[in-house]
Amino acid sequence: MDTTTTDTQPMLIGGEWITSEDGAIDSVNPATGRINRRVTAASAAQVDAAVAAARDAASAKGWRDMLPHVRAQILGRISDGIRAHADELAHLQMIENGKVLSECRTQVAGAAATYRYYAAVCETLGAEVPPARGDYLSMTAYEPYGVVAAITPWNSPMTMEAQKIAPALAAGNAVLLKPSEVTPSVGLAVARIAQEAGLPPGILNVLPGTGAVTGHAIIHHPGVRMVSFTGGTQTGRSIAAVAAQRLIPVALELGGKSPHIIFDDAQLDAAIDGVVDGIFEGSGQSCVAGSRLFVHRKVLDQVLAMLVERANGLRVDLPDAPGAQMGPVSGFRHRERIEAMVQGARDEGGEILAGGCRPEGDHLAAGAFYRPTVIAGLGNHATAVREEIFGPVLCVLPFDDEDDLIAQANDTAFGLASGIWTANYQRAWRVARALEAGLVWINTYKQLSIATPFGGFKESGIGREKGVTGVRLYQQSKGIYWSMNPANVRA
Structure with missing residues (x-):
């Protein structure tokens, strides 16, 4: 697995690796500003070819009718391949989204575990035979949709892509993966591993490209029968509108502005650890980041002092530097947006207690780095408190009692x-x-399990990924009735 090549990287359609210079995107290292590689971007015509290949593969008896334990063996081999290439995969993610290397390694391990989990679910998941209500037997069968689209974000491609691809494959579908144009390489690398694991051609197709071209063609294609998307709420609304017009199911895991709460009887040292990890890990670029911190007024001053000390002490450095705790944000335009949001908080009366600027150091000057930031003094209706910043920015607000807390x-x-x-x-x-x-964490934060369903309320999404329901998300149920009346069967 080559992580340093300067050649244009191909996309995967129908088991074939295809390179085209007609459309390409640049993978840029946000820690250095240098181009990692060029990657072929799928055109509308290439999306059409990928859907055709996926439909053929999905309708063929080889995958759809494969015995569950045999399909599970392939998923298990993909897990083994991810583990065998763990260092290369972690490096690929690091140079494209800037996460520190230690976190990238953890996410690679999580992706391998996800394929292993869904191999087990695939082999053991049963269906229902409800009690009869007459002279018949009824049962439920679960069928794949056929061709499903998985559209993934740049912040955690290793885990996000595994959480969609593994259950969709376990359910018997063919998959079109459209990775973020910021992080196209991990999905391509895992697809090679899947090929080596024996996944039939056309069952997994990887189509890098922009949302405006590649994503648009995928979600509008009549051959795509279900869409799973993780990303921003506005894009999610657009996808949902198309799905509604086409009358196809959609799963959406969208934005968040998660409340993180400290009561006056909390174990403060542990709570501060949870808050710091919950907002500053991954430079705050997580949909579940605890970006709104509500603190009981009795301990507000103490908590603020502890937070400022911890935020100022975090080591912002190149993501592969020993001891680095925060790398850059995903890109320079994204940093500009974060800076504009922080300036807006200042304009609305917010007090910047820590950060609020780029870090010093010549070795960081070329990258998209931003210091961990703590803001106090804002009300619950300030823009920085209400809108998802998706960066290392924590807004701290006081509360007086339980009712006040819940309302805010x-x-x-x-x-x-x-x-x-x-x-x-x-x-x-x-x-x-x-x-x-x-999702609610009690005396912990960002504790995640592939076995527990995950999704949002309100504008944070529709549907639930992970767990056994993660397979059912990619299937449609069918009721089958058998008459038990002997008179209805020829003797």
């Missing part, structure tokens, strides 16, 4: 994740049930 925490268009720190288990339960979020 739920006063948002989003509803993806949340966190609670308290020693009172009854309070934790009450607040967890009251929060309008698809």
Whole structure:
């Protein structure tokens, strides 16, 4: 697996690696500003060819009718291949989205575990035979859609792509993967591993390119029967509108502005660890980032002092530097947006307690680096508090009691994740049930399991990925009835 080549990288259609100079995108290292490589971008015509190849592969008996335990063996071999190429895959992700190398390695391990988990689900998942309500037997069968599209973001391509591809394959579908134009290389590398693992040609096709060209062609194509998208809420709305017109199912995992809550009885050292990891890991570029911190007024000053000390002490460095805790954000335009949001917070009366600027150091000057930032003094209706910044920016707000907290925490268009720190288990339960979020962490944060369903409330999404339901997401149910009346069968 070559991570340093300067040749234009091909895309995968119908088992064939295709290079075209007619359209290409540049993969840029956000830590250095240098181009990693050029990658072929799929045109509308190439999307059409990929859908045709996927439809042929999906309708062929080889994959659709493959015994579940045999399909599971292929998924298991993909997991083994990811582990065998772990260092190269971690390096590929690092040079394209700037995450520190240690986090990239963790995400590679998570992707391998995801394929292993869905291999097990594929082999063991059963269907239902409900009690009869007459002289018949009824059962439920689950059928693949055929061709499904997986459109993924740049912040965690290793895990996000695995969470879509593995269950979609386990469900018996053929997949069109459209990776982010920022991070096209990981999906291509994993596709090579899948080929080596014995995945039939056409079952996985990888189509790098822009959303405006490649993504548009995919979601509008009549041969695509289901779309799974992770990314920004506005793009999610556009995809949902197309899906509604086409009457096809769609799964959307979208933005978040997650409330992270510290009560006055919390174990503060542990809570601060959770808050710092929850917002500054990955430079804050996570849909579940705890970007709104609500602190009980009794401990507000203490928490702010601890946060400022921790934020100022985080090591912002090149992502492969020993001891680096934060790398760059994903790109220079994205950094400009973060800077504009922080300036807007200043203009609205926010006090920048830490960060709010680029780090010093000549070795970082060429990259898209930004310091971990803590902002206080804003109300719950400030722009920086309400809009997803998707960067290392934490807004801290006080609350006085439980009712005040719930009102502020739920006063948002989003509803993806949340966190609670308290020693009172009854309070934790009450607040967890009251929060309008698809995920609640209690005395921890960003603890994730592939076995637990994941998704958002409100404008944070539709549908649930992960868990057993992650396979059912990519299947449609069919009821089958058998008459048990002997008179209906010829003797």
